[in-house]
Amino acid sequence: xxxxxxxxxxxxxxxxxxxxxxxxxxxxxxxxxxxxxxxxxxxxxxxxxxxxxxxxxxxxxxxxxxxxxxxxxxxxxxxxxxxxxxxxxxxxxxxxxxxxxxxxxxxxxxxxxxxxxxxxxxxxxxxxxxxxxxxxxxxxxxxxxxxxxxxxxxxxxxxxxxxxxxxxxxxxxxxxxxxxxxxxxxxxxxxxxxxxxxxxxxxxxxxxxxxxxxxxxxxxxxxxxxxxxxxxxxxxxxxxxx
Amino acid sequence: xxxxxxxxxxxxxxxxxxxxxxxxxxxxxxxxxxxxxxxxxxxxxxxxxxxxxxxxxxxxxxxxxxxxxxxxxxxxxxxxxxxxxxxxxxxxxxxxxxxxxxxxxxxxxxxxxxxxxxxxxxxxxxxxxxxxxxxxxxxxxxxxxxxxxxxxxxxxxxxxxxxxxxxxxxxxxxxxxxxxxxxxxxxxxxxxxxxxxxxxxxxxxxxxxxxxxxxxxxxxxxx
Amino acid sequence: xxxxxxxxxxxxxxxxxxxxxxxxxxxxxxxxxxxxxxxxxxxxxxxxxxxxxxxxxxxxxxxxxxxxxxxxxxxxxxxxxxxxxxxxxxxxxxxxxxxxxxxxxxxxxxxxxxxxxxxxxxxxxxxxxxxxxxxxxxxxxxxxxxxxxxxxxxxxxxxxxxxxxxxxxxxxxxxxxxxxxxxxxxxxxxxxxxxxxxxxxxxxxxxxxxxxxxxxxxxxxxx
Numbered sequence: 086x087x088x089x090x091x092x093x094x095x096x097x098x099x100x101x102x103x104x105x106x107x108x109x110x111x112x113x114x115x116x117x118x119x120x121x122x123x124x125x126x127x128x129x130x131x132x133x134x135x136x137x138x139x140x141x142x143x144x145x146x147x148x149x150x151x152x153x154x155x156x157x158x159x160x161x162x163x164x165x166x167x168x169x170x171x172x173x174x175x176x177x178x179x180x181x182x183x184x185x186x187x188x189x190x191x192x193x194x195x196x197x198x199x200x201x202x203x204x205x206x207x208x209x210x211x212x213x214x215x216x217x218x219x220x221x222x223x224x225x226x227x228x229x230x231x232x233x234x235x236x237x238x239x240x241x242x243x244x245x246x247x248x249x250x251x252x253x254x255x256x257x258x259x260x261x262x263x264x265x266x267x268x269x270x271x272x273x274x275x276x277x278x279x280x281x282x283x284x285x286x287x288x289x290x291x292x293x294x295x296x297x298x299x300x301x302x303x304x305x306x307x308x309x310x311x312x313x314x315x316x317x318x319x320x321x322x323x324x325x326x327x
Numbered sequence: 328x329x330x331x332x333x334x335x336x337x338x339x340x341x342x343x344x345x346x347x348x349x350x351x352x353x354x355x356x357x358x359x360x361x362x363x364x365x366x367x368x369x370x371x372x373x374x375x376x377x378x379x380x381x382x383x384x385x386x387x388x389x390x391x392x393x394x395x396x397x398x399x400x401x402x403x404x405x406x407x408x409x410x411x412x413x414x415x416x417x418x419x420x421x422x423x424x425x426x427x428x429x430x431x432x433x434x435x436x437x438x439x440x441x442x443x444x445x446x447x448x449x450x451x452x453x454x455x456x457x458x459x460x461x462x463x464x465x466x467x468x469x470x471x472x473x474x475x476x477x478x479x480x481x482x483x484x485x486x487x488x489x490x491x492x493x494x495x496x497x498x499x500x501x502x503x504x505x506x507x508x509x510x511x512x513x514x515x516x517x518x519x520x521x522x523x524x525x526x527x528x529x530x531x532x533x534x535x536x537x538x539x540x541x542x543x544x545x546x547x548x549x550x
Numbered sequence: 551x552x553x554x555x556x557x558x559x560x561x562x563x564x565x566x567x568x569x570x571x572x573x574x575x576x577x578x579x580x581x582x583x584x585x586x587x588x589x590x591x592x593x594x595x596x597x598x599x600x601x602x603x604x605x606x607x608x609x610x611x612x613x614x615x616x617x618x619x620x621x622x623x624x625x626x627x628x629x630x631x632x633x634x635x636x637x638x639x640x641x642x643x644x645x646x647x648x649x650x651x652x653x654x655x656x657x658x659x660x661x662x663x664x665x666x667x668x669x670x671x672x673x674x675x676x677x678x679x680x681x682x683x684x685x686x687x688x689x690x691x692x693x694x695x696x697x698x699x700x701x702x703x704x705x706x707x708x709x710x711x712x713x714x715x716x717x718x719x720x721x722x723x724x725x726x727x728x729x730x731x732x733x734x735x736x737x738x739x740x741x742x743x744x745x746x747x748x749x750x751x752x753x754x755x756x757x758x759x760x761x762x763x764x765x766x767x768x769x770x771x772x773x
Contacts, residue, residue: 094668095669095670098670186651187721188654189648197711200633201629201633202629205575207353207398208575212409217414217417218414220419221418221419223489223490226424226427231502233425233445234516238513344609344625345628348624348628348632349610386570388570408571
């Protein structure tokens with residue numbers, strides 16, 4: 086969770102404020118003193134058990150490093166930037182931030198539109214008469230035509246939905262009709278009432294036959310046919326008697 | 328010019344500048360009284376406004392009086408600057424495309440005939456657009472009860488779609504060949520030969536007034 | 551004066567009137583090109599605008615230049631008269647203000663560069679507000695790893711702050727001299743100037759979709 090440290094906008098802002106308290110030109114500040122002040126400030130804040138945002142801690146670590154570079158004489162073989170170089174960099178960043186702050190306030194002090202300078206209060210809008218140019222290609226026209234004719238054709242040739250007996254349906258009906266009858270009865274007799282409609286005859290027979298085979302497999306009924314294309318007889322399976 | 332006179336003209340100029348700025352920035356016309364409070368003491372707003380009006384009389388913007396209020400307005404002769412025509416290309420709607428294609432193949436076709444092929448009622452706007460674009464025209468009136476208007480295509484239609492004549496519209500076999508029509512269509516299906524010659528035997532000429540922009544009224548789709 | 555010369559001056563007057571009318575009618579600055587189409591053939595909009603600017607220089611309303619555009623605005627010295635009470639806009643936050651000035655002086659600038667100057671992550675909403683007000687725009691993408699979006703100011707920014715061009719930014723020369731617009735130390739090497747022209751060598755155009763209101767996503771401050 087980010088906790089704003091006393092209303093500062095980040096570590097650089099805090100540093101800038103501390104530097105200003107030195108009451109000297111930024112070019113003349115003591116970076117070493119500034120680093121110490123910053124570290125002390127962060128320490129105080131942490132003692133108050135205020136959580137400090139990571140940015141501030143990163144800066145603190147960097148300043149501690151800077152401090153050590155400034156205080157310890159550089160070895161000749163040292164590849165790292167000198168303390169003076171780091172200090173100058175920090176000074177530059179502070180000056181740059183301060184300059185941008187100043188620029189911002191100068192900007193806001195300019196004669197601004199709507200504050201010191203005004204635009205026409207009653208602008209006269211330009212009326213635009215929109216004229217459409219319609220676009221279509223021959224392909225679009227042909228596609229539109231074909232599409233419609235196909236739509237028309239399909240609806241013409243699918244006039245009615247046929248009743249289809251599902252296998253499940255046929256099986257339930259057969260089980261109900263055969264019931265406990267152990268007499269051989271032709272399938273068509275059982276289905277007589279459903280075979281009246283010529284449109285449904287085929288589906289009723291086909292589904293019932295398929296279901297009866299399933300019922301035989303389950304050992305619920307027996308099937309018998311005495312001759313080719315002869316009537317199909319069904320009865321309840323004997324072994325299944327109660 | 329005496330010093331005094333110069334001062335006075337300087338003061339007048341300053342007051343004129345103030346009036347200009349006030350009138351320019353105001354979002355509504357201003358009365359002389361309203362503006363007077365911004366002027367130097369003793370200034371006569373009315374007289375200054377008349378002076379300002381004179382100065383702008385020949386400019387592109389004039390100071391005009393509306394009742395007892397004043398405002399800057401574009402000079403009347405330059406009003407055309409504020410009206411602009413914009414041309415935008417827009418694709419034809421699907422309904423318009425369908426209607427156009429039916430008229431193209433089935434012409435002369437009445438609105439009822441178009442609707443029969445489309446399977447939906449044709450909104451008034453759809454035919455209007457096609458008439459306005461100039462691709463469709465009213466040909467005549469069918470000699471049947473209700474005397475419905477017959478529609479056909481125009482030369483502009485041929486021109487736009489790059490056709491030399493209606494005979495160039497692809498027929499059934501060509502539409503099938505190009506894949507636009509499927510091959511599974513019933514053999515009974517036919518595509519008419521479009522006809523855009525003179526009036527047919529079952530067509531009367533249009534009634535006087537038919538072309539005055541009024542659409543046929545005999546047939547309003549009930550939806 | 552010869553007839554020819556008179557004709558020419560009449561034509562010029564007419565063109566000036568047209569420019570006046572167009573510029574008065576619009577509350578937004580207009581580009582010379584936009585207006586040129588309304589002028590007579592061969593008219594030089596640029597020269598005419600400079601002439602018009604001269605004529606209005608001492609008036610209560612001035613013709614001002616904002617980037618490539620022109621607009622009539624009330625004279626700065628009369629601002630105190632026109633101050634409107636109702637014009638209460640929420641002032642920009644300090645963060646937004648700083649971000650604006652960094653973008654103005656360092657443009658084109660990426661979010662990382664803005665954060666480098668401020669020394670703090672840019673909260674969500676800071677850049678958004680500037681984009682929404684219309685003072686800042688996404689210019690392109692920097693041709694560096696991650697292709698960060700580059701930000702710059704808009705014509706509306708110039709218009710709002712009454713700047714003819716970015717060269718008029720207050721204190722710019724001083725900042726240039728001190729090297730504070732540089733990203734690098736020492737500042738003597740190269741001093742970048744705020745730049746709102748076409749894309750630079752190290753900028754790519756924005757990706758499609760960049761301007762759909764979505765902010766760049768490649769850089770989300772972790773806080």
